[in-house]
Amino acid sequence: MSKIEFPQNFLWGSATASYQAEGAYKEDGKGLSIWDVYTHIEGNSKNNSNGDVASDHYHKYKEDIKHMKECGQNSYRFSISWPRILPEGRGKINPKGIEFYKNMINECLKNDIKPFVTIYHWDLPQSLQDIGGWENKETAYAFRDFSKILYEELGDKVELWVTFNEPRFFIYSGYLIGNYPPSYNDPQKTIQASYNVMLANAFAIEEFRKSNAKGKIGLVHSFSPVYAISDSKEDRIALRNADNYFNNWVLDTAVKGKFPQDLIDKLNRNYDLSFMNKEDLEIIKNNTVDFIGLNYYARALVKAYTIGETVLKVNNSGKAKQGSSKIVVKDWFEMVADPKSKFTDWDTEIYPRGLYDGIMMVKERYDNIPIYITENGIGMVEEMVSGEIDDSPRIEFLKLHLIEIYNALSSGADVRGYYVWSTFDLYSWVNGYEKRYGLMYVDYENNNKRIPKKSYHWYKDVINSNGSILED
Numbered sequence: 001m002s003k004i005e006f007p008q009n010f011l012w013g014s015a016t017a018s019y020q021a022e023g024a025y026k027e028d029g030k031g032l033s034i035w036d037v038y039t040h041i042e043g044n045s046k047n048n049s050n051g052d053v054a055s056d057h058y059h060k061y062k063e064d065i066k067h068m069k070e071c072g073q074n075s076y077r078f079s080i081s082w083p084r085i086l087p088e089g090r091g092k093i094n095p096k097g098i099e100f101y102k103n104m105i106n107e108c109l110k111n112d113i114k115p116f117v118t119i120y121h122w123d124l125p126q127s128l129q130d131i132g133g134w135e136n137k138e139t140a141y142a143f144r145d146f147s148k149i150l151y152e153e154l155g156d157k158v159e160l161w162v163t164f165n166e167p168r169f170f171i172y173s174g175y176l177i178g179n180y181p182p183s184y185n186d187p188q189k190t191i192q193a194s195y196n197v198m199l200a201n202a203f204a205i206e207e208f209r210k211s212n213a214k215g216k217i218g219l220v221h222s223f224s225p226v227y228a229i230s231d232s233k234e235d236r237i238a239l240r241n242a243d244n245y246f247n248n249w250v251l252d253t254a255v256k257g258k259f260p261q262d263l264i265d266k267l268n269r270n271y272d273l274s275f276m277n278k279e280d281l282e283i284i285k286n287n288t289v290d291f292i293g294l295n296y297y298a299r300a301l302v303k304a305y306t307i308g309e310t311v312l313k314v315n316n317s318g319k320a321k322q323g324s325s326k327i328v329v330k331d332w333f334e335m336v337a338d339p340k341s342k343f344t345d346w347d348t349e350i351y352p353r354g355l356y357d358g359i360m361m362v363k364e365r366y367d368n369i370p371i372y373i374t375e376n377g378i379g380m381v382e383e384m385v386s387g388e389i390d391d392s393p394r395i396e397f398l399k400l401h402l403i404e405i406y407n408a409l410s411s412g413a414d415v416r417g418y419y420v421w422s423t424f425d426l427y428s429w430v431n432g433y434e435k436r437y438g439l440m441y442v443d444y445e446n447n448n449k450r451i452p453k454k455s456y457h458w459y460k461d462v463i464n465s466n467g468s469i470l471e472d
Helices: 034-038 057-071 095-110 137-154 167-177 187-210 233-256 261-270 278-286 353-365 392-410 454-464
Strands: 011-015 075-079 114-120 160-165 216-223 226-228 291-296 300-307 312-314 320-322 327-335 371-375 415-421 440-443 449-452
Touching (some): 011 114, 011 371, 057 095, 057 449, 057 454, 075 160, 075 415, 095 114, 095 137, 114 137, 137 187, 160 187, 160 371, 167 187, 167 216, 167 233, 187 233, 187 278, 216 233, 216 371, 226 233, 233 261, 233 327, 291 353, 353 371, 353 392, 392 415
Parallel strands (some): 011 075, 011 415, 075 114, 114 160, 160 216, 226 300, 291 371, 371 415
Antiparallel strands (some): 312 320, 440 449
């Protein structure tokens, strides 16, 4: 490996999300989000925890930005709480909400930290959920109006914007799996909500182009590069199905302006797609992203999904003929685990090579579009010992992934920044507070006191050396 040296203009940062970090859930005129409501229902989160206080970033943002500055970070990715700006989702603006984000952005700029703003990181106003949430096209129009307000109020000071954080994750968890609000288990609702989110993405980009906001706008995707266990015809078909499911309906639509046609054809066999119309598709086609943010935690390893005792062979026209041994369900896939892999405390595979492969996949498919690694990190169970937190496994995890990013840069990928998840320990959705990701330890029992972890000091050295210590 050649000497590691990242580009001089590379962005080194970390990331948070409004509901997970801010707290102050009823303060200064903020309305309720779906997460405020959901986590107050007993049994919906671990130990019935919630983000009412979270890491108290709302009151401690100056201290947090000071820690970022001392670490050498030159960018901070955070999200805007929709109900903090528009308590009812639409209509009257809450001036205290605007003031908070203006103050935080000014604090970043004062410390030479570039703000990287995510418009939506899952905290939909409950008032919009009451009219159907993302199933209702009206929510897409409301998102358009919300984004327009942000461009008008903050657009002179923010150069990097993201419409959505991880559409795949919040849609599947909320509408298909049902472990996030609004807790549905309905494929038809999932498809409808997915469509409306991608339409909302296009609406927000359209408004951005019309506005005087400077900079660029993109979308952040929860990226799982897909691998098949073999090169058999059946497994290749499973890989394509899995890639559509995990990645392509988001990335193709955001970058190319169109949904994957083979996915639409398959869905059309069993589901009602009458909500799709030419006007919407034209808006999606004409309003695509400037860059892609990739959140990478693990790959997806798949094989053909099989049942029974005969095999269903699928030809290029989609027709099937019966053979022997087993039935391959042609439109499905099955995820498998590699027994040789290492896993986190939450059974997520640790596979750094997937980040390199994924970046290169995006490079090749989307004409070397600019990429930011907008989240990468590891959740751990941690304890403070003698006032210190030794999170050496996190250091090893981040190091291996940063090396793969450098390898991708060396292979010609246009990667422009890296953001550790997360800046400090956060409320981790249904996992509560046990699952810690932060570079900074948050002592939840002691006024949310911040304590730098071993990884914080290591990351400072990485930044100060522009990556060269990764060779050690």
